[in-house]
Amino acid sequence: MSILKFENRTPRSLQAMYDYMTDIKKTDREYIFGIGINPPYAVAEMQFIQNVYHANILHPYLQVIFSFDSNVNYDMMIIKDTCYHIGEVLLIDERQLLGAVHYKNEQNIHCHYMINSIGIDGSLYRQKYSVRYYKEKVNVILLRYNLTPIYYNEGNSQFYISA
Numbered sequence: 001m002s003i004l005k006f007e008n009r010t011p012r013s014l015q016a017m018y019d020y021m022t023d024i025k026k027t028d029r030e031y032i033f034g035i036g037i038n039p040p041y042a043v044a045e046m047q048f049i050q051n052v053y054h055a056n057i058l059h060p061y062l063q064v065i066f067s068f069d070s071n072v073n074y075d076m077m078i079i080k081d082t083c084y085h086i087g088e089v090l091l092i093d094e095r096q097l098l099g100a101v102h103y104k105n106e107q108n109i110h111c112h113y114m115i116n117s118i119g120i121d122g123s124l125y126r127q128k129y130s131v132r133y134y135k136e137k138v139n140v141i142l143l144r145y146n147l148t149p150i151y152y153n154e155g156n157s158q159f160y161i162s163a
Contacts, residue, residue, distance in 0.1 A: 007063040021100040031101040042098040046116045053122040067110040069148035083111035089137040
């Protein structure tokens with residue numbers, strides 16, 4: 001089953017997270033992308049925005065992880081395209097996002113997103129919508145590519161979130 005997970009309090013610095021996301025043992029340069037940011041300079045550009053607004057924040061980014069169902073069998077460009085569109089869903093305002101598809105473990109293809117905690121307008125990140133809202137939007141993308149949607153657990157029952 002596909003999974004979307006928000007990690008609010010990751011202990012890594014911007015640079016350490018960038019290094020993890022771009023690790024050549026997990027991905028290649030062609031599967032790293034940015035929205036509102038130039039991927040090779042993601043750390044410098046995010047830090048620049050934080051410095052412009054004198055942001056001294058404990059958690060300089062939000063990490064989101066999207067994991068594909070373990071039986072995904074698609075062309076890698078479709079996987080990257082899917083991850084990119086999910087990144088667009090995660091951005092609710094003018095914020096910087098770095099994404100990386102970790103695909104070298106074929107049993108666990110997933111995408112990491114690093115979203116700057118400070119917007120280019122100086123606003124702090126606030127989760128505007130519920131996690132269920134984001135999952136519904138992601139399911140629209142997954143169903144477009146005939147991929148397994150995200151399940152929703154409620155009590156003892158498990159069902160797809162309607163798209």
